[in-house]
Amino acid sequence: MKLWSKALSVAAVAVAAVSLAACGNSSSKSSGSKDSKGKTVLKVTTWNYDQTPEFGALFKAFEKEHPNVDMQAVDIPADDYDTKVTTMMSSGDTTDILTMKNLLSYSNYALRDQLVDESSHIKKLDTKAAADTYKMYSIKGKTYAQPYRTDFWVLYYNKKLFKEKNIPDPNTWTWDEYVKYAKQLTDTSKGQYGTYQHIWRSTIQAIAAAQNGKNLLKPSYAFEKPYYDRALDLQKSKAQMDYGTAKSTKVTYQSQFEGSKTAMMYMGSWYMGALIQNINKGTTNVEWGIAPIPQKTDAKKVTTFGSPTAFAINKKSKNQKLAQEFLDFASGKKGAEVLAKIGIVPSYKTAAINKLYFGVKGMPTDSLSKKAFSPDKIAVEFPVAKDGPAIDKILQEEHDLIMTGDETPTTAIKNMESRVKTEEQ
Template sequence: MNFWKKGIATALLVGSFGLLSACGNGDKDKKDGAASDETTLTVTTWNYDTTPEFEKLFRAFEKENPGIKVKAVDIASDDYDTKLTTMLSSGDTTDILTMKNLLSYSNYALRDQLVDLTDHIGGLEIDPAKDSYSMYDVDGKTYAQPYRTDFWVLYYNKKMFDEAGLDYPSNLTWDEYEALAKKLSKPDEQVYGAYQHTWRSTVQAISAAQNGKNLVDPDYGFLKEDYERVLRMQDEKAQMDFGTAKSTSVTYQSQFENSKAAMMYMGSWYMGALLTNIDAGTTDVEWGIAEIPQKEKGKEIQTFGSPTAFAINKNSKQQEAAQKFLDFCSGEKGAKVLAEVGVVPSYRTDAINKMYFGRKGMPTDEVSQKAFKPEKIAIEFPLDPNGPAIDKVLQEEHDLILVGDETPDKAISAMEKRVKQETE
C-alpha cells in the first residue's frame, strides 16, 4: 500500500548512532552526586484530559525509566500553535514540544528552535514508520520523531441509521453522502444527517487530495465544486450551518457523541478519544467507520492526513532524557501503548495493527477494516517556508465563503491573488 501520496520526498536518514551528537548544548540532566535526584521532563500538550494518549505514554515511559517524571504543559487546542510560537520566541525551556501539525513544525524548524535529530535517527530502526518520517524532512534534516499517524475516515451513528431504516454507509460518493444526510436530518430537533467541522481542511484538504492538487500552489479552481456542495447542504439543512458552528464554538465530539449528527468525517485520532469516553460512560453512541466519500466509485480510496511528532526544544536543559522519551514514544514500545487505547501509531507492523483492532469497542467489520487501509493518503499541508501565511489566507477565505460573505468564485480568485502575493 502506498501509505503516503507519491511525490513527497523521503527523508534521508543517515549517520552513526549516538545520543544527540549534533545538539551542541549537551545534556544537563542530574549527574554525579545528584544522580539520585528525580528528573522532570516537561512536554507541551493540548486538551490533556480528553486526549488519552498523552497520559498513557507519559506513565508508560516513567515505568520504563525510573527516576524520570513527565509533566504536561497543557494548552487549549485552538490556541496551541499561537501559544507555542509565543513561548519559543520568549526563550521558553519546556523540554519536549508536541508537533501538532506539519505546518507549525516546519515553522519551528526553519527558525532553528528545534534540536536536529538527523544523526540520531540514522541509528534507529524506523522502517515500520518510514512513511511518517519522510514527512519531517526539512532540507535534508529531521527535527522530530513521529509517534502517531492520522488519516480521515467517515464516522457514523448506527442507531440513527437503524431508526431511519437505512443501510450503513460504505464506499459512498459525495453525491450519495449528500443524499443520505438529507434523509437523516431532523432540523427542527437540531439533529442533522452530517456535521462538518469549521476547519478549512474539511473542505480544502480532502478536495486537494482527491483532485491531486497542492494547497501551496495558487491554483484553487478545483475547490469550487466542494464548496458548492457544502453551501447546498447548509441550505438544505442537511448539516449545521457554518456560522452557527463557528459562533457557538461547537465541538465535533459533542455533535457526534450526543447523537446530533448521523455522519461526520474526522481524523482517525478521534477513535481513541471516542472509546475512552464510551468507557467512562459519558456517551453511549453506537458507532462505526467507513471510507471517506469519494468523487467516483470504483477508484482507489483517497483521503488525507498527517503524522504527529515530538521534538526537543533547543533551549531544553535535559536533552538526553528528552531523547529517551522521543525514542520510547516513536518506537515499538510506544506503538503498543497507543494501539491499546485506539490511537494509530506511526510505527506499524502486523502485530501492532492486530493489537489496535483488538481494543474493546473497536469496529472490526469488513467496511471498517477497509477504511483503515486507504490506498492513498495525501499530506494535509506541504512543508513550505510560506506555509503559515498561506494557511492564514486559506482559512480567512474559507470562513468568508461559508458565512455567505463571498461566493466560491470570488473567494477562490482572492485566494489565488493573495497567495501569489505571499510567495513572491
C-alpha cells in the first residue's frame, strides 16, 4: 500500500471475539493485583469494546503469550471517552494502559506529565515499519506513546440501495455530485436517508482543512464555509439526519449504516473491522463497498484525512514493566499481524502485513474499494499542540451552533477565529 508512505511524510473474516473475565469498570480488582486464578491484572482503557474488535483480539493474543496475565478493559462509551479518561487521570486513577484515541487527547495527557516517557525505550526498538507514524507522536523531542493503528477516511456505501435507485458507484465524486446523489438516494417513505454525517466536528472541519491545505490550529477558517453550506443544505432537504436529533438521541453511525437507514456515509477505515465482524455474527446483512471520499473538484488526486491510535502507560500504573511488554507487542510485528487478520489497518506495515490485511474474509476486493485504499494524500486530523485541547473545544462548540441553526456559518467562523486568537494570546 502506497498511501501511508506518501501521506505520513506530508503530515502525519473471521474476527476473534473475546469475552474478558472481567470487562469494564465493574471489576473489583485494581491494576497490578491478582485475579481469582492468581493472574496479574493489567487494565486498559477502551471504548465501545463490543463494537471495536481490535481490543479483544490484541488482549487475547497477548494473554496467549503471557498465560499468567489477565487483560481487563475499562470500557467507556466512545463519545464520552476523552472526557472520562481526563477525569480519571485528574483523580489519580491507576489504570495501567491508556488508549490514545487521537493526537489531540495524546498531547493533552503528555503535556500534563501523566504518561510514561517512552523515548529511550523506543530507540531500542525496530520501528522502521512504522517510522512515519512514530514521528507524529514527538513532543519536543520526546515520545510518550506507541502507535498500533493508523486510519484514514473513506466513503462507505450501500450497494443494494444504490442499485435500487440506479445510482452509479461513487467513483471519486466531487462534493457537488455527493449532494446530488444523496438527495436522489433519499426515501422518506422508508425512513431512508441519502447520507449520514456523524456529529463530530471532524466530519466537516478536518476534511475541509485537508482538502484546502489548512491547519486547524491557525485561526483562519473561511475555507470551511462551503462544507457547512452543503451539510446544512442536505439537512434542510431531509437527505441527511438532523444534527440535533442525531446528537440528542445519541445515534450511532453503525446503526445507521448497518440498518440500511442511510445509503452512504464517510467514516474512518477503523469501521471496516467492526463491520466485517457484525456481518459474520449475522447482526447485519448490508451489502457494502468503499470509495474515495468526495473531492473539491474533479481532480485526479484524492485527498483525505486521518489519525493514528496508540497505547500509552499511565505514570501512576503499578505494573509498568508488564504494561511496556504489551505496548511492544501491540505496536510491533505480532500486534500488526493480529490487527491485519481482522481488517484493522496497523501502523506497522510491511508487504507481508498488507497481504494479510487484504486476505481477510469479507474485505471488499473490487477495483473501486482498492482505489479508496490508495489516496494520494492523508492529512493529519489535528496536530499535536499545547493549545490543542482548548482550540478543539472552541471549534466543537461553534460546530454545534452551526449545525443546530443557532449561528450561520459566516458568524460562527468569525467567532471561531476571534476566540482561537484570544486563546493563543
